[in-house]
Amino acid sequence: MDKYKQMKKTIVIFFLASFLLGACKSKKNTKSNTKASNMLLKEVVKNHKKNTFDKKTIKASIKAKYKGKSDLPSVNVSLRLKKDKVIWMSISKFISIGKLKITPDRVQFYNKLSKEYFDGDFSLLSNFLGTEVTFNQVQNILVGDAVYELNAKDYHIEAKDEFYVFTPKKQDRLFDIIFMLYASNFKLAKQQIQQQNKQLKIAYPSYKNIDHTYFPKEILVKSQDNKNVNTVNIEYKSVTFNEKLSFPFSIPKGYKEIKL
Numbered sequence: 001m002d003k004y005k006q007m008k009k010t011i012v013i014f015f016l017a018s019f020l021l022g023a024c025k026s027k028k029n030t031k032s033n034t035k036a037s038n039m040l041l042k043e044v045v046k047n048h049k050k051n052t053f054d055k056k057t058i059k060a061s062i063k064a065k066y067k068g069k070s071d072l073p074s075v076n077v078s079l080r081l082k083k084d085k086v087i088w089m090s091i092s093k094f095i096s097i098g099k100l101k102i103t104p105d106r107v108q109f110y111n112k113l114s115k116e117y118f119d120g121d122f123s124l125l126s127n128f129l130g131t132e133v134t135f136n137q138v139q140n141i142l143v144g145d146a147v148y149e150l151n152a153k154d155y156h157i158e159a160k161d162e163f164y165v166f167t168p169k170k171q172d173r174l175f176d177i178i179f180m181l182y183a184s185n186f187k188l189a190k191q192q193i194q195q196q197n198k199q200l201k202i203a204y205p206s207y208k209n210i211d212h213t214y215f216p217k218e219i220l221v222k223s224q225d226n227k228n229v230n231t232v233n234i235e236y237k238s239v240t241f242n243e244k245l246s247f248p249f250s251i252p253k254g255y256k257e258i259k260l
Helices: 003-016 041-050 123-129 135-143
Strands: 057-067 075-082 086-093 095-103 106-111 116-120 155-160 163-168 175-182 188-195 198-203 207-210 213-216 220-224 229-241
Touching (some): 086 135
Antiparallel strands (some): 075 086, 175 188
């Protein structure tokens, strides 16, 4: 494997791990066959905003499986998140592989296997996903919230089977987005972003009610362009909210920096 492929494989392990969250001691699965009604758009938006994630911290354990040009073994991820501040992960597969830390203006990770590290901005993640992303958008993906604000002014809405489908009133010729909400809980079922020949799909097959909060039970991410299709499937193990957390991160000495 040449150096570029090795570097890309390292990047995929760490960054796709960032689309993980879990569920633990919880009430029954909230996925249902509730039919969407002809509710006013502003009422749908109001109910959606009422169910947006509002906990201060998340602590979770996850298992993820990546498939793409080169399939990778599943990895175990310990996740800690402080809302609007930091996303931290420790990744392992039998042994510790490395750590990832994302803040609003910085992305850092190191790989113990290759003794390499990355310290930079969001361009790497944006390039992989095929669209520009921010810290808040990554956070929203993790907790089942929309990457763009849903409001009655900018969107059309259609009641379709068990979903409310949002599409922009003014769709950009080079940029297409669609949001689908479950009629049962007004949480995201799917969000899709397409920019020219690149497409990102994030699906939430079901939710659980944890501490009176609807939270994803699964997250499925698919990124594709004209040449490649990358997917990550998530198995959720445990999650707790509002614990006091630490986010230890220090790039080991002697590691080689990955420059793009």
